[in-house]
Amino acid sequence: MKKSCFVLLLCLLLTGCGPAEAPARPDRPQIVATVFPAYDFARAVCGELADVRLLLPPGAESHSYEPTPADILAVQDCDLFICLGGESDAWVDTILSAVEPRGEVLRMVDCVELLEEETVEGMQAQPGHDHSHDHDEHDHEAEEHSLGQVVGMDEHVWTSPCNAAAIVRTVGGRMETLDRPNAAAYRENAEAYAGQIDELDQRFADLFAAQPERTIVFGDRFPLRYFAEEYELDYYAAFPGCGTQTEPSAATIAYLTAKVRDEGIPTVWYIEFSNHLVADSIAEATGTQTAMFHTCHNVSRQEMEAGATYLSLMEQNFVSLKQYFG
Secondary structure, eight states: OHHHHHHHHHHHHHSSOOOOOOOOOOOSSSSEESSSSHHHHHHHHTTTSSSSEOOOOOTOGGGOOOOOOHHHHHHHHOOOEEOOGGGTTHHHHHHHSSSSSSSSEEEEGGGOOOOEEEOOOOOOOOOOOOOOSSSTTOOOHHHOOOOOOOEEEOGGGSSSSSHHHHHHHHHHHHHHHGGGGHHHHHHHHHHHHHHHHHHHHHHHHHHHOOOOOOOEEEEEEEOOOOHHHHOOOEEEEEEETTOOOOOOOHHHHHHHHHHHHHHHHOOOEEETTTHHHHHHHHHHHHHHHHEEEESSSSOOHHHHHOOOOOOHHHHHHHHHHHHHHH
């Protein structure tokens, strides 16, 4: 009864929400994705065979996103709902507790083996985490950075191209089951896109295999644990991947600055939608440059309109890294 009333309320709210989106084709499967990687994988698999909708608007922050009534109804009525399944889309639980989707739910974190997010040396731990560990009580650096502290499961699974290819193939398998008359086409599309990602994965592997030193420094959050693990990179950063802080401590900045200077690291990285003030500060103090690494979590409206894909954004990252290690 409560769910029925809730849906009725949503329908009433929608009458005042402005112009409606173009109506979906009732003869095609309806796919709803919460974040850009899921959306990109689904549209690559489905092509023109299904309608694929992205919930998170271009440029929006997934951690603070609040679904609209239209979003909630879209999730309820879709044939396949693809979400991250991690902390940054916890708002999905609000939707799923309010309305029961008539279709299937696919969580990307269930498609691959998960890694723990942790606070590495030099990284500022997040408030509320347990800082207890074995160290001398006067060891300020250890107190500040809580080395090796487990923060939780890292949700940014797609940042490893190997994982991304696996998720694409999983989406393809789900679509084969949902729309059996077009199963062969979904399978072909999934394998074609996953195959391109596999090729890029090999290019990354070849690039890093030629590097005796594989250290990168991020003056930002670091949502790239899967990428670093895949290619055995050493990384240092200001915050964990799901960190909400934007102002690092003086000790964190000093540590990262010394790391860049002492090891002759030529570039300080930052991620998309960052103000990159921390990276700029470290680069200015060390006489180095900054560069963006696109995590593909979301894209700007300009990138969306230009036809950005997971593959094209990771290609950009490859070019940047090749210049960095060149």
